Amino acid sequence: MDSRAPLPDAKLAAPRGADRGEFVDFLPVPTADIDSVSPTVPFMPTLYHRVVDRATWEWREFRNPSRPSFVQEELDHALLHEVAWSPGERVLDVGCADGRYMSLLRDRGVCVRGVDRSASAVARARAGGHEALVASGDNLPFDRGTFDTVLCHRTLYLFTDPQAVISEFHRVLVEGGRVVFSGSNCASPYARVQAQALANSAGENWAIGNRWSIGEWCRAFAVRGFRVGDIYSCNLVWPLVYRVCDQWLIPNEWMRRYNRFVRRVTRTPIRGARPLGAAMDYVAEVIKKPAAHDRNAITS
Numbered sequence: 001m002d003s004r005a006p007l008p009d010a011k012l013a014a015p016r017g018a019d020r021g022e023f024v025d026f027l028p029v030p031t032a033d034i035d036s037v038s039p040t041v042p043f044m045p046t047l048y049h050r051v052v053d054r055a056t057w058e059w060r061e062f063r064n065p066s067r068p069s070f071v072q073e074e075l076d077h078a079l080l081h082e083v084a085w086s087p088g089e090r091v092l093d094v095g096c097a098d099g100r101y102m103s104l105l106r107d108r109g110v111c112v113r114g115v116d117r118s119a120s121a122v123a124r125a126r127a128g129g130h131e132a133l134v135a136s137g138d139n140l141p142f143d144r145g146t147f148d149t150v151l152c153h154r155t156l157y158l159f160t161d162p163q164a165v166i167s168e169f170h171r172v173l174v175e176g177g178r179v180v181f182s183g184s185n186c187a188s189p190y191a192r193v194q195a196q197a198l199a200n201s202a203g204e205n206w207a208i209g210n211r212w213s214i215g216e217w218c219r220a221f222a223v224r225g226f227r228v229g230d231i232y233s234c235n236l237v238w239p240l241v242y243r244v245c246d247q248w249l250i251p252n253e254w255m256r257r258y259n260r261f262v263r264r265v266t267r268t269p270i271r272g273a274r275p276l277g278a279a280m281d282y283v284a285e286v287i288k289k290p291a292a293h294d295r296n297a298i299t300s
Ligand SMILES: C[S@@+](CC[C@H](N)C(=O)[O-])C[C@H]1O[C@@H](n2cnc3c(N)ncnc32)[C@H](O)[C@@H]1O
Pocket: 094, 095, 096, 097, 098, 100, 101, 115, 116, 117, 118, 121, 135, 136, 137, 138, 152, 153, 154, 155, 158, 159, 205, 206
């Protein structure tokens, strides 16, 4: 293939381990890029691509250490592969930003709409073909019972009034609908560094609004008419302080392997009924109880 020729549509290689149902590297390798790296050396391009890919990845993590990729991967795995999503399911992504997760869910046949407080983020989501509105999670512009699922990924900690948010989620969900949300272990070094970074650069959409743990969120949802379902404890690595002076000391790949090693040795499944204290991040599902069965149902 002529390396200067325009690339064909990128086909995505199947993630490693996907067919065995185990945890997979979430970033698939575009095979078109691999093919185009060097037309003369048939076996080297894959290796070359991987080395360059890994080097740029580590460099990016080094320069922007608040988003370690190994953390992101297992969280994405829980959210997109462990949590069940059905084609046609009506999902509201609260804090949708530029629509990254809306795109990933749309690929699964989910009917997803988004809201975000940031007008520029919503404009980017719309540019990606998504139905998104500028709105706050504590005042949603939708009728009662509009959605089967509310997704709130990496956003709950920004809300200053968690009770108002829970009421709104309850209102816009159908009976039996669910909230899928994620949160960090507030005691982990990662969450502390993040909180400090946010406190230093408190912007319009990024000031920390609450420091509720995943347990506190689950209890608050339970009090307001939800049943707590599965909890996915991700990244069993927080007892290892892996950063010093806000710089990466341990490469992502080692952390990724360490995480898998801990999981294998301790035989700890990702899914459970309770959040594990050793995890850095969680994804949780809470299900709206039918009003007849719920004396605490929100009637407003
Ligand atoms: C950390 S980002 C997460 C974005 C996306 N969910 C993800 O995981 O990539 C948090 C997003 O929440 C948005 N946000 C902050 N406060 C909000 C609010 N009260 N209502 C809706 N979105 C809000 C921010 O603008 C930002 O796009």
